[in-house]
Amino acid sequence: AGHHGGTMDWGTGAMPHHPPQARTVDQLTGPRDKAPDARFTLTAARGKVLLGSGRQIDALTFNGHAPGPELRVRLGSLVEVTLINTDVEEGVTLHWHGVDVPNAEDGVPGVTQEAVMPGGRHVYRFVPDRPGTFWYHTHRDAAETVERGLFGALIVEDTHAGVDKTVFTHLWPGAEDPIAAFGTADRPAREAVAVGEPVLLRLINSSEEPHRIHVGGTTYTVTAIDGNPVQGATPLTAGTDLLLAAGGRYDIAFTMPGGSVTLSIDVNEIPNTAALAFSPDGTAPPATLGTGPLFDPLTYGTATPAGEGRYDRTFDIGTDDGFGFAMGRFNYVSSSINGRLYPAVPMLMVSEGDRVKMRMANRSLIDHPMHLHGHRVRVLSRNGVPATGSPWWTDTLNVAPGEVFEVAFTADNPGIWMDHCHNFKHGSEGMVMHLGYA
Numbered sequence: 001a002g003h004h005g006g007t008m009d010w011g012t013g014a015m016p017h018h019p020p021q022a023r024t025v026d027q028l029t030g031p032r033d034k035a036p037d038a039r040f041t042l043t044a045a046r047g048k049v050l051l052g053s054g055r056q057i058d059a060l061t062f063n064g065h066a067p068g069p070e071l072r073v074r075l076g077s078l079v080e081v082t083l084i085n086t087d088v089e090e091g092v093t094l095h096w097h098g099v100d101v102p103n104a105e106d107g108v109p110g111v112t113q114e115a116v117m118p119g120g121r122h123v124y125r126f127v128p129d130r131p132g133t134f135w136y137h138t139h140r141d142a143a144e145t146v147e148r149g150l151f152g153a154l155i156v157e158d159t160h161a162g163v164d165k166t167v168f169t170h171l172w173p174g175a176e177d178p179i180a181a182f183g184t185a186d187r188p189a190r191e192a193v194a195v196g197e198p199v200l201l202r203l204i205n206s207s208e209e210p211h212r213i214h215v216g217g218t219t220y221t222v223t224a225i226d227g228n229p230v231q232g233a234t235p236l237t238a239g240t241d242l243l244l245a246a247g248g249r250y251d252i253a254f255t256m257p258g259g260s261v262t263l264s265i266d267v268n269e270i271p272n273t274a275a276l277a278f279s280p281d282g283t284a285p286p287a288t289l290g291t292g293p294l295f296d297p298l299t300y301g302t303a304t305p306a307g308e309g310r311y312d313r314t315f316d317i318g319t320d321d322g323f324g325f326a327m328g329r330f331n332y333v334s335s336s337i338n339g340r341l342y343p344a345v346p347m348l349m350v351s352e353g354d355r356v357k358m359r360m361a362n363r364s365l366i367d368h369p370m371h372l373h374g375h376r377v378r379v380l381s382r383n384g385v386p387a388t389g390s391p392w393w394t395d396t397l398n399v400a401p402g403e404v405f406e407v408a409f410t411a412d413n414p415g416i417w418m419d420h421c422h423n424f425k426h427g428s429e430g431m432v433m434h435l436g437y438a
Ligand code: C2O
Pocket: 095, 097, 137, 139, 247, 371, 373, 418, 420, 422
């Protein structure tokens, strides 16, 4: 109540003359009546991808590539993307991960649209409102279809001189491939960069597990997290490793040194020699795995207080594994929310303008990268320790076993929004809830 504005005469016992109209999802669209500034077509089809290792896999592609084409757009421009599905039987949608699009453009099958089946198409329109590193991916049977290739980068451009390169850390199906994580044949894993050149790497984890990334050969700064700039970013101690949440992004910057810079990745302590290397002449020594300290966004950068702690709503989200009552019966579940599985998880209800606090406690034995659509959240504390660095805004927060995070956000984007574990396997088991606006 109180958010609809206008005067309404409810009379006494009489029907209102103009009943209040709730907005439905299909009214919450991007601009439909102007010419777009940028236009793209993404055609989904089955195909083959040649990995950097030389192994060819059956993949799902956009415009014949996996990852799909990198979309680079300007801040504030009206972007139109036409999705065409050639022959992906599961159906396809496009979700703009991290971009707070209007609800009807969010690409969630069964919630904001129907999946696009073979022979079909769907047009998305939105205006990105902040620069940064984002990505797109299908949201239909995502546990399988994203892993097989239906994803790509969406870069909202800011100005950056020098090398500006997107790096997906992705585990292709068939994890025995030792260099599966970086690079496909059309994205070489070795590159020549001139000494002294500024380098910006946009790291995106399109897999289901957090990735430990070791940056060797240089110090570096983390300039943005999930498309949100870090204030007062300073060089990290040499040898600091990054733990990148599934679905998350870190932008890192360095100046190309005289030697080589290598990135290596470690997935759940399974040694993986996958590497990406930059050097003045395009050759590089083998990368080594990281053993250094981990970058911690909780304390990094210049502190800015979160402001007064008044909230209109507080939600408690506990994730469990073990025995629980779910889907109408008592059974073993690996990824439940407050003991329930989707669709039995109650919707989180807010009103437009609410300041919302969310407490997320992981009581299970596995990582859960929690992703809220349509909003970014600010981390207030972890395990009771307040955030003291640059405001840590995130859209995909890895909550490790035993961790408790408090986050806050403003309910400023009406609609029905998924809030789920970005380990899509957990999502398909039921680790899904929704945020709704009353
Ligand atoms: Cu990137 Cu609902 O996901």
